[in-house]
Amino acid sequence: MRTPLITREGYNQLKQELEHLWRTERPETTKKVTWAASLGDRSENADYQYNKKRLREIDRRVRYIRKALERLKIVDYAPEQEGKVFFGAWVEVESETGEELKFRIVGYDEIFGRNDYISIDSPMARALLKKEVDDEAIVRTPEGEKTWFINSIEYPKG
Incomplete structure (x- = not known):
């Protein structure tokens, strides 16, 4: 089990990463998925498949960071x-x-x-x-x- 400690700088960096993923990267990727889906056949659409995979990665990281920010104790x-x-x-x-x-x-x-x-x-x-x-x-x-x-x-x- 990992010790749930973090420095103030590390905590702020995780918050910034979460903010960037949620407010910038996720909306952009969602637009790309929607655009690629509108083109038709999704099974052979590389844009759709890649961006759908990227969206899952972003969502996984967002969940991880949110849970981490709740459990971590800042040590000043x-x-x-x-x-x-x-x-x-x-x-x-x-x-x-x-x-x-x-x-x-x-x-x-x-x-x-x-x-x-x-x-x-x-x-x-x-x-x-x-x-x-x-x-x-x-x-x-x-x-x-x-x-x-x-x-x-x-x-x-x-």
Whole structure:
């Protein structure tokens, strides 16, 4: 089960996506389906079939976002978080081999399309929670345990 948390920015992005899909994309696609249906034989009409499929995808995404917005809890920055890794933090870590990573710990619904975000439910995020700069975190991976050292922790203010 996913932890139902989201940052304020992530929540606003989901709301914007819902608004765009519902107010812009869905009406346009519905017009295309209606137009294509008026041309006659729907079984061989690529415009009709494609746009009907797209309409189902839009409706599925709209349902998902609406349900998600109801269940998700927005987590805003709090000054008490400073100095430790919590939800919403930008964390820079370094492995024993010198590999460096920088990412933000966010909710599941925010990680798609971003290489610099990781889910709060990921093994890395779980290992880092409540740690401070210079602490080490042991992350269990399919290849075995890996040790990471925390170089910096930042929170977006705003």
